[in-house]
Amino acid sequence: MIKVGIIGGSGYTAGELLRLLVHHPEVQLDFVFSTTNAGSAISKQHQDLIGETELNFTDTVNSDVDVLFLCLGHGRSRSFLENNIFSAKTKVIDLGNDFRLNNDQSFLGRDFIYGLPELQKAKIKSAQNIANPGCFATAIQLALLPLASQGKITDSVHINATTGSTGAGVMPGSTTHFSWRDNNFSSYKVFTHQHLGEIEESLVQLQSDFQAPLFFIPNRGNFSKGIYATLYTKYEGSEEEAIQLYKDFYKDAEFTMISDTEIHLKQVVNTNKCILHISKKDGMLLITSVIDNLIKGASGQAIHNMNLMFGLKEKTGLELKASAF
Structure with missing residues (x-):
């Protein structure tokens, strides 16, 4: 059994990680660290886990x-590792943004690998430390990597x-409370979102001369989970050629697939899937990408990385079906 520790156990990402790990057949949850909840039952914070685990949060x-x-x-993983020493055998999977960029991937003797399985599965298998991709970055990269x-x-x-x-995380803010978010829609960090850096580095990894601008508009939706992304760019080939390119690129991917019909969020929410749809009109290739931001965009992808690092089948603990209604 793989002994697992979780640091920062009270947020949405940790909640989904716990929900998936408590039933992972190869995992033993050793501790869940939270200074604000130490001593209280995990199921008190994550009420969907009532009857699923008897563990308490700990501050050790x-x-x-x-x-x-x-x-x-984001930005807190470095300070935690500076103040807490772990065994050389302990593999680290960081779900924050501290180690995602090339210049940040070496820290205190640990070398981090960018953990997008569809991009570099072989490196992940032999990695000791993983920088888990961002949620928007995951949806966008999977839409662009084949090109x-x-x-x-x-x-x-x-x-x-x-x-x-x-x-936006579990902590309440002016743009997250119900009365603001409900029946509302807004953009933020237009053209400047922090995930652009990791997206660009991955594209350069596959296309060394890549230097085209990415004009990214992130939006806040009035729903709880999921990312719905549309991307378009000039494309000289036919729609059929593009679709085949995507199907060939992802032919061995366990969680990324191409749909021949238009897609929607309910196909992926509560799963580790990314579903893509490809079409072409007026010389522009349109790629639609949908994921669950907390699973494929965070905790599920982290478990996928763990499975690869420990030589398990990729779908172990992640055979999740969406609910269509």
């Missing part, structure tokens, strides 16, 4: 666990993507 760690998931706020693999991103890419309210 076991430095010898097999894998450590960091579910801290980059053939050097076909030659013009600007226009991206419009909407995320659910859980993407």
